[in-house]
Amino acid sequence: MNVLVINGPNLNLTGERNPAQYGSENYQTLVEYIKSEAAKIGYVECEVIQTNHEGEIIDKLHAARNEFSGVIINAGAYTHYSYAITDAIEAIKIPVIEVHLSNIHAREEFRRKSVIAPACKGSIAGFGKVSYKAALVALAGIIA
Ligand code: DQA
Numbered sequence: 001m002n003v004l005v006i007n008g009p010n011l012n013l014t015g016e017r018n019p020a021q022y023g024s025e026n027y028q029t030l031v032e033y034i035k036s037e038a039a040k041i042g043y044v045e046c047e048v049i050q051t052n053h054e055g056e057i058i059d060k061l062h063a064a065r066n067e068f069s070g071v072i073i074n075a076g077a078y079t080h081y082s083y084a085i086t087d088a089i090e091a092i093k094i095p096v097i098e099v100h101l102s103n104i105h106a107r108e109e110f111r112r113k114s115v116i117a118p119a120c121k122g123s124i125a126g127f128g129k130v131s132y133k134a135a136l137v138a139l140a141g142i143i144a
Helices: 027-041 054-067 076-080 083-091 130-143
Strands: 002-007 045-050 070-074 096-100 122-125
Touching: 002 027, 002 054, 002 130, 027 045, 027 130, 054 070, 054 083, 070 083, 070 130, 096 130, 122 130
Parallel strands: 002 045, 002 070, 070 096, 096 122
Antiparallel strands: none
C-alpha cells in the first residue's frame, strides 16, 4: 500500500512559524516522523511532498489517482477557501484524509471551517505530528 502525503503552503516553515500552534520541530523532522510511522505499520510505503502552490496540489492529487492507494493532505490555509482543491479531491476515487497540526476548531473563526472536509473520508486535527500517524493508521484501516 502506498500513500502520498501532501503538505501545503507554509508547512515548510514548521518549527519557525508560530511554534505555539505548530510545534518547534522543523519540517524535515516532521517528514522523517511521518516516514518512520508509515514504516512501523509494516506494509505502508509513503512519499511526502510539500508545495506552496494551489495548482501543484491539484496536479499531485490528479496524478495520485493512478499511482497511490490513498492521500493524506494538510492543505494549510487553502483548507479554508480552496473549492478547487475540494473539487480535485472529489474527482479522484482514492480515499483522502485531511490532517492539521493545530486544532483548527479552537482557533480564529476563519480556520474553523474546512471547505475540503466534505470531500474527504475524515479529518484529524490538533495532535501535532501525531495527526499524521493517526491518519496513516486510519488510511491503512480503510484500504486493507
Ligand atoms: C494548518 C492550519 C491552517 O489553518 C493553517 O493555515 C496552516 C496549518 C495546521 O496544520 O494546523 O497553515 O493546516
